[in-house]
Amino acid sequence: MKRILLLLTVLGLSGCVEHRVAEKPVTNVIEHGDYAVDTSYPSQEQDERVRFLIFHYTAADDKESLRLLTHGSVSAHYLIPSHPTQINGKPVVLQLVPENKRAWHAGVSGWAGRNNINYTSIGIEIVNDGFHESAAGRQWIPYHKEQTILAARLARDIIARYQIEPQNVLAHSDIAPLRKTDPGPQFPWQEMAQQGIGAWPDAATVTKYLQGLHRWSAGNVATIQKALAAYGYTIPQSGKMDPETLRVISAFQMHFRPSNITGVADMETEAIALALVEKYRSAT
Ligand SMILES: [Zn+2]
Numbered sequence: 001m002k003r004i005l006l007l008l009t010v011l012g013l014s015g016c017v018e019h020r021v022a023e024k025p026v027t028n029v030i031e032h033g034d035y036a037v038d039t040s041y042p043s044q045e046q047d048e049r050v051r052f053l054i055f056h057y058t059a060a061d062d063k064e065s066l067r068l069l070t071h072g073s074v075s076a077h078y079l080i081p082s083h084p085t086q087i088n089g090k091p092v093v094l095q096l097v098p099e100n101k102r103a104w105h106a107g108v109s110g111w112a113g114r115n116n117i118n119y120t121s122i123g124i125e126i127v128n129d130g131f132h133e134s135a136a137g138r139q140w141i142p143y144h145k146e147q148t149i150l151a152a153r154l155a156r157d158i159i160a161r162y163q164i165e166p167q168n169v170l171a172h173s174d175i176a177p178l179r180k181t182d183p184g185p186q187f188p189w190q191e192m193a194q195q196g197i198g199a200w201p202d203a204a205t206v207t208k209y210l211q212g213l214h215r216w217s218a219g220n221v222a223t224i225q226k227a228l229a230a231y232g233y234t235i236p237q238s239g240k241m242d243p244e245t246l247r248v249i250s251a252f253q254m255h256f257r258p259s260n261i262t263g264v265a266d267m268e269t270e271a272i273a274l275a276l277v278e279k280y281r282s283a284t
Pocket residue numbers: 055056057105172180182
C-alpha cells in the first residue's frame with residue numbers, strides 16, 4: 001500500500017510538471033535571480049565592443065610569463081607558449097581571461113582617436129624574449145614557427161567573430177609607441193596579412209608614392225607625421241624630426257618595414273604610410 005501511494009505521488013508530480021511545460025507560452029524570457037529578462041525584441045543598432053586585436057611578446061620565459069600574467073599586475077586574454085602542446089593534432093593556446101572580460105595588456109594607449117584600448121581589445125601575448133643587446137647592436141629574437149601558426153589560427157577566429165577591421169589588428173608598439181617595442185620586427189606581419197590577418201599596403205601603391213625616388217632617399221617629415229596620424233598613430237605634428245616622432249616612425253617600421261627600423265624618415269617609409277592611408281583610411 002505504501003509503495004502504491006509512493007508510485008501515485010511520483011506519477012502525480014511528473015504529470016503536473018508535464019502540464020506546466022505544455023502550458024508555458026513560447027517567449028525568450030530568462031530568469032535572473034529575483035527578476036526576469038525578455039530578449040524577444042533585439043535592436044538592429046548594435047555592434048561589438050571588441051574592436052582591436054593586439055599582439056605582444058612577454059619578454060620572459062614560459063614559467064615567468066605565466067606567473068606575471070596570472071598573478072602579476074598585468075594580464076592578457078591569451079598566452080601562446082614557446083612550444084605549444086597539441087591536443088588531437090591541434091596546438092593549444094592558454095586562455096587567461098575570458099574574451100568578455102577586460103584584460104590589462106595595453107596600458108596607456110591610443111589608436112585613431114580612441115584611448116584606453118584595454119576596454120575594447122583582445123590581447124594575445126606570445127612567449128618571446130624580445131631582444132638582446134650585443135656589440136653588433138640589438139638582436140631581435142625570432143618566433144618559433146609553431147607559435148606563429150597558432151597565433152594566425154587564433155587571430156583569424158577572433159577577427160571573424162568580432163569583425164575586426166584590418167587596420168585595427170595591431171602591435172602593442174603601434175598603440176603605445178613611446179613605451180613599447182613588442183611584438184617587435186620579428187613578428188611576421190606580412191605573412192599574417194597574406195592570411196587575412198591585419199593590414200598591408202599594396203606594392204603598386206607604394207611604388208606610386210615613391211615617385212621614382214630611391215627608397216632610402218629623404219622623405220618629408222611633415223608628410224609622414226600627417227600620414228601616420230591619419231592612419232591611427234599618436235604622433236606630433238611638428239614638421240620636425242623630434243625624439244617622439246623618431247620613436248613613432250620606428251614603431252611603424254617594426255610593423256610595416258621590419259628590415260630597417262631606425263626611425264629615419266626615408267622615402268620608403270613615407271610611401272608605405274601614404275599607401276596604407278589610401279587603402280584603409282580614404283573612405284572615412
Ligand atoms: Zn605588450
